[in-house]
Amino acid sequence: xxxxxxxxxxxxxxxxxxxxxxxxxxxxxxxxxxxxxxxxxxxxxxxxxxxxxxxxxxxxxxxxxxxxxxxxxxxxxxxxxxxxxxxxxxxxxxxxxxxxxxxxxxxxxxxxxxx
Amino acid sequence: xxxxxxxxxxxxxxxxxxxxxxxxxxxxxxxxxxxxxxxxxxxxxxxxxxxxxxxxxxxxxxxxxxxxxxxxxxxxxxxxxxxxxxxxxxxxxxxxxxxxxxxxxxxxxxxx
Numbered sequence: 001x002x003x004x005x006x007x008x009x010x011x012x013x014x015x016x017x018x019x020x021x022x023x024x025x026x027x028x029x030x031x032x033x034x035x036x037x038x039x040x041x042x043x044x045x046x047x048x049x050x051x052x053x054x055x056x057x058x059x060x061x062x063x064x065x066x067x068x069x070x071x072x073x074x075x076x077x078x079x080x081x082x083x084x085x086x087x088x089x090x091x092x093x094x095x096x097x098x099x100x101x102x103x104x105x106x107x108x109x110x111x112x113x114x115x
Numbered sequence: 116x117x118x119x120x121x122x123x124x125x126x127x128x129x130x131x132x133x134x135x136x137x138x139x140x141x142x143x144x145x146x147x148x149x150x151x152x153x154x155x156x157x158x159x160x161x162x163x164x165x166x167x168x169x170x171x172x173x174x175x176x177x178x179x180x181x182x183x184x185x186x187x188x189x190x191x192x193x194x195x196x197x198x199x200x201x202x203x204x205x206x207x208x209x210x211x212x213x214x215x216x217x218x219x220x221x222x223x224x225x226x227x
Binding site: 033035040041042043044045048058088090092103104106108109 | 215
């Protein structure tokens with residue numbers, strides 16, 4: 001099983017550039033989400049989706065865009081990269097069971113550096 | 116809104132000894148779940164243990180157990196017989212409304 005696949009694993013951007021972080025899952029999970037991990041702050045929710053065509057903002061959405069055209073894919077777009085967006089990004093998915101005890105499955109993360 | 120606080124940025128333990136990682140949380144939800152996730156140097160997030168808020172009994176998974184004090188909003192993780200492979204960053208996580216709230220993490224070092 002591939003699980004949750006994120007690409008790329010590493011990326012260096014110049015300030016002002018745009019890019020898309022890819023996330024795909026093959027478990028037919030309804031819920032997908034993006035987090036950023038910064039030292040001492042754990043993971044913070046950027047955007048999430050409860051199904052194809054439905055997205056919503058998390059705790060730190062500014063500067064990021066998402067869309068969910070299929071169940072499998074949930075790309076994260078950086079519109080105009082800034083040094084403050086230097087971080088490690090994680091995509092996660094979980095099934096919609098009506099309960100909140102389900103395990104979230106995480107990708108391997110993308111280390112992004114904006115110079 | 117949910118908050119999760121881990122007051123120990125770093126902990127160390129001797130191999131084969133026991134260590135307890137602390138976590139406190141705050142939530143306005145009546146129904147929620149708590150988790151501990153482990154993140155080794157590979158960056159992979161691995162579920163260690165989960166606890167349902169309405170269950171009084173503390174969860175146990177092999178060498179890992181929790182002390183869940185609902186009134187105090189405390190959720191500590193105890194690792195018994197620590198092994199070198201337990202060295203990692205540990206995150207306390209609250210799940211309410213399928214939105215995960217993470218603590219800042221505790222880096223656990225295991226000394227041989």
